Amino acid sequence: MTSTPLDRRRLVVVALVAAVAIAGATLAVTAHEQTDTHTDELNGSFTVSNLTVSEDADALTANVTNPTDAPAIQAVEYRADGALVDRRHWALNPGETEQIEFEINDSVANDTVLSIQTMTDGAVTTTESDDSDGTSSVQFDDQVTSGVGVTVQNATSPEAPYYIAVWSVNDTTGEPDTILGAREISESSVSDVPVLFDEDLTEDQTLVAAVHPSDNGTPVTDEILASDTANVTVESAEEPTEPTEPTEPSVTFEDQSSDGSSVSVANVSNDETPYYTAVWTINETTGEPEALLGATESNETDASDVSVTFEEPITENQTLVAAVHPSDNGTPVTDEILASDTANVTVESAEEPTEPTEPTEPSVTFEDQSTEGSSVSVANVSNGETPYFTAVWTINESSGEPAVLLGAIELNETDASAVSVTFDQTITGDQTLVAAVHPSENGTPVTDEILASDTANVTVESGEEPSSLIVGAAAPLS
Structure with a gap:
């Protein structure tokens, strides 16, 4: 026996x-x-x-x-x-x-x-x-799977409970390598046992199904009672594609018209997202970016027609630079330019700047005239700095200099014609008078500073030859 x-x-x-x-x-x-x-x-x-x-x-x-x-x-x-x-x-x-x-x-x-x-x-x-021969066994057939698990066709073990585990295979040794999933079995003999994977399988490969003892609900993975291999095909698995080389950062910035508040960058690309597309003014001396006008963060590897809004509008036609910068926590790394391109930007409402004119020299034209004695007319007067005063004076017969201020008028126009100057007191005799240009200081003529002057013979229509002249302190003529 x-x-x-x-x-x-x-x-x-x-x-x-x-x-x-x-x-x-x-x-x-x-x-x-x-x-x-x-x-x-x-x-x-x-x-x-x-x-x-x-x-x-x-x-x-x-x-x-x-x-x-x-x-x-x-x-x-x-x-x-x-x-x-x-x-x-x-x-x-x-x-x-x-x-x-x-x-x-x-x-x-x-x-x-x-x-x-x-x-x-x-x-x-x-x-x-017992009918059993006391040994464990497992049958694992070739099969097609969605990748979430496999089916083990048959398994037996006299020592229940036990585990059925599915492993990847080490390509070098042919031994079980990584456990993909396991299931505890309480019957001595089972069929068509599904074993789910901890992570989905994505590639076709040979797997191992193994029987392991159970130790308080845990498979004793270093003890294999029986094993079998199978070729497992994943339905959606595709041939792996060769990784492509990363694209070099690039930017295309074309000539355009703008209202001055923004521009459009035609194309920009960078494999490392996010990144910034920024637009700069150009230093006329070095040709390098100078002042940052605006920047837009992009999350797409390739982007087209990227609008960049300026913090302050530009008012003149000029050449600008569009540049690609890395992003650092939502801020462009402006001292690192990955790619750049220039474009001529025309501001739609901008006009060609005019050469600045030289300031107008003060001048006055005072022509001979007849008057009723209460005012005179100064033909032309000009001064680049406004406001200013046009004043009319009597003449000191000895020095020929202005003597008594008859009247003055403040002007705000750079150039004025037929300027009427009303006298404080009416003159009664024909005489030669002086028209002078004076600076204005808080609405008062600076009478001791004559910017320009001219004389004219003034005839009083009802007047007779004056028996005497009004004589006053002389002021120097310019």
Whole structure:
């Protein structure tokens, strides 16, 4: 008879109520004297019940009862195929029941009759062979999958629970490399077991399905009880494409017209996003970017017609620079230019700048005239700095210089004609007068500063030859 471990056998228990006769077994009882034991009661045998084998099949237990009215000590024996394996002397009080346990040796073969016996009672069990050969197995067929998991066709293991795990394969050694997913199994034999992956499979490859022992709900991955390989095809898997070289940053900035508040950059590209497209003025001496007019952040690798709004509008036609800059937390890195291009920008409302004119020299034209004596007319007067005063004076006959201020008028025009100057006092005689240009200081003529002057003979229409002239302090003529 071939011997196999008891944990691979199924035990069938048969309780014997009557006396058990085991072939070839001789029940030997050794009597021991015991105080207060009656002779007629010693003939009453202990009874045996509830013969069981432990879950691990390493112990045989039974309940032993003293059915008599007196305490007693009797031999309790454990036999295998009738052969005595172990004997113990057991003391029980009247009516007392205790459990007795004997160790089952691993060498006990299949189809062995095991028994626990007393004087005239006992119970037996017979071991039977298990159909399993005690080995684990797994079947893993080639298959097509969406990448989320695979199906293991068959798996068996006498030691349940156990794990079915699916692994990638090391290309060099051919051994399991990385565990993709695992499932705990409680049945000794299973079919069509789905195993889901922790991460989706994206490429066709050969995988390994393996049977592992379970240790408190965790696969013992360093112990493989059985394994099988399969070629797994991922439905959506495509041939990997060669990585493309990163595109060099570039920008295209074309000549254009603008209202001065913004411009459009035709094309810009940069693989590292985000980045900035910025527009600058140009330093006329160095030709380098000078003042930042505006910048726009882009998140697309390639962008077209990028509008860049200026912080302050430009008012003149000029050449500008569009540049690509890295982005640093939402700010353009202006000292790093990845690409640049220039364009002539025409401001729609801008006109060609005129050359600045030289400031007008002060001048005055005072022509001979007739008057009723209360005012005169100065033909023309001009001064680049306004306001200013046009004043009319009498003349000192001795020095020929202005003598008495007759009247003055403030002007705000650079050039004026036919300027009427009203006198503070009417003149009554014909005489020569002086018209002079004076600066204005808070609405008052600066009479001691003459910017320009001219004389004229003034005839008073109703006047006669003056008998005397008004004489006053002289002021120098310019």
